[in-house]
Amino acid sequence: MGMLILFIAIILEIALAIYCIVTRKTNKPLRNWVRVAVFVAFVILVLLSVIVWSFRWVMLGALLFILAAIGVAALFRNKADPQEYKHSRVIGKTIGMIFALIVALAPALLFPQHQSPQVTGAYEVATASYTYVDTNRTEEFIGTGKNRFVNVQFWYPKHADGTYPLVVFSHGAYGVKASNTSTYTELASHGYVVCSIDHPYHSLYTVSDDGTRALANSEYMREIKNANTEGVYTTEEVYGLFQKWMKLRTDDMNFVIDTILAESQSDKDPMYRLINPDQIGVFGHSMGGSASVWLSRERDDISAVVNIDAPLFSELVYDNEIHDFVASGEAYTTPLLNIYSDSVWVQLDNNSIYAANKAIDENASDAYTVHFQGAKHLSLTDLSLFAPVIADMLQGGKADIDKYDCIETENDLILTFFDYALKGIGRFTAAGTY
Known part of the structure; x- marks a missing residue:
């Protein structure tokens, strides 16, 4: 238009x-x-x-x-x-x-005017936003001694009775909590409570309830850039960065889930009472996908994980003899869906950062892999709809796949997988390549 x-x-x-x-x-x-x-x-x-x-x-x-x-x-x-x-x-x-x-x-x-992807569920969807302050952590990105805050937004079934699975989303390297809004809306319309997290100073931009603003930290963005530039860091140094990034992400996710579960036992907000604490899933795009898989290693109450276009950092170890990453080979028992664009798919065989992604099929008892042929990294987020020019610039060109078909198919796969893994509805099957 x-x-x-x-x-x-x-x-x-x-x-x-x-x-x-x-x-x-x-x-x-x-x-x-x-x-x-x-x-x-x-x-x-x-x-x-x-x-x-x-x-x-x-x-x-x-x-x-x-x-x-x-x-x-x-x-x-x-x-x-x-x-x-x-x-x-x-x-x-x-x-x-x-x-x-x-x-x-x-x-x-x-940011062209665009249609929203199809929503197929019966429930009307409501949203709510909150800022959680972690009194057990001091913000590491600023030297004020303040506690770390985490901004979250919920999408949930409006005028609903009963309880529903909780699924928690983590955005990409410097994404935002709204990056996959169409997915959250589709899930909520089918009876899920979706919580998406802004990781302050990892998120491009976030605003808390009291008006506090936080932009992506420049040093963190420099680390991301240098980690993807050959020769700046050694492989061992990159491995150390993985540990640092994942600790902040998983600490945020642990804190958010624990806060939600505590709130679900109170009568302060009726939204929290919609949550079934025995049905929890996590998912994320890019670094958020890595954190989601990592978190499932730490928590026993996570019953399903969706990794969208990310390396499995939690399944990698650094080999001191060959000075490179290798798959840990440990058994992975949580149901897992891996969704890949061409951007990652072409690296699975020749980039050691993705060594565990190939191995996971052998080490997991319930893992599935899907490839969107013709898609690029940001094709798997709503940015390709909301800001296609910016998405094309960030991912190095226009994707060959139809952007609406890609998002709507991805949303359907995630819904079907969570239905299977969290609600026990049917069996999950996928075509493998779309």
Whole structure:
């Protein structure tokens, strides 16, 4: 929609400029009538929900309103234009207007208006957000001695009776808790309580209940970049980073789950009473997937894990003789679903960081592997829908798979797997490659 509007606007501005050049007049009244007409058309499109009003359209709406207001004022004054006609002035104003339109439409171009993936469950979905403060931990990223806070958001069945499985999500390296909102909504519509975590200073941006803001820590982002750059760290140093990152992530997840379970025993918030403490699953994308698998090694109450496009750090050891990673070979007993894009799939055989991902099928009693052919790393998140330009930049190009088909199929697989592993519904089967 944003690109279409920009195209039409540019054509209109060029047409006005050509008309002025041909007639050798500034045609101020015509321009003013056009500005008013364009603003009226914009308002009508918003009222008809062709343009769904959101942050995407605020700058464009403000620009069109200002231009229309100036146009109306000029038409009422009905004064002759004192400026002498000049080609250069017409061309300059046209270029300036096109630039202003591009700036005003930037949010709509970067975050285009899009349809939400299909929600198939019977339950209406409600959300709630909280900030949990861990009094047993001091924030390591800032030297103020404050306790670490963790922001969470819930998606849960509204107007529901009974209790439902709890599934907890951890975002990617510098993602956000909303990264897979379509998945959370689909699960909640089928009778799950979904909690997604913002890991402060690992998350790109998070805001707590009291307004405290935390951006991704620059040193942490530098570690991520250098760990993916050959020759900066030794393999043993990278292994040490894995341990550090996973400790913070799993400490956050342990704290959140423990807090939720404690709240589910109280009467303070009816949402918590929807949770069945005997049915807990965890899942995550990228580093969050690594943390989810790691956490299932630490907790006996986790009954299902979904790893989305991540190396299995918990299943790796560092071999001092060959100075490389190898699979630990330990038995893995928690039901596990691994979902991969091409970005990771091509590395499973030739990158030692993924040595345990291949071995897990041999060491696990109930593991499944799915590959989305043509997908890239961020195809498995909602960023590919919400901000496709940014997703393509971050993942090094556009994915070949249909983004809606990818997300909706992924959501269905995760739902079916959790139904099997947490609710005991049927058996889980998957095509393997999609």
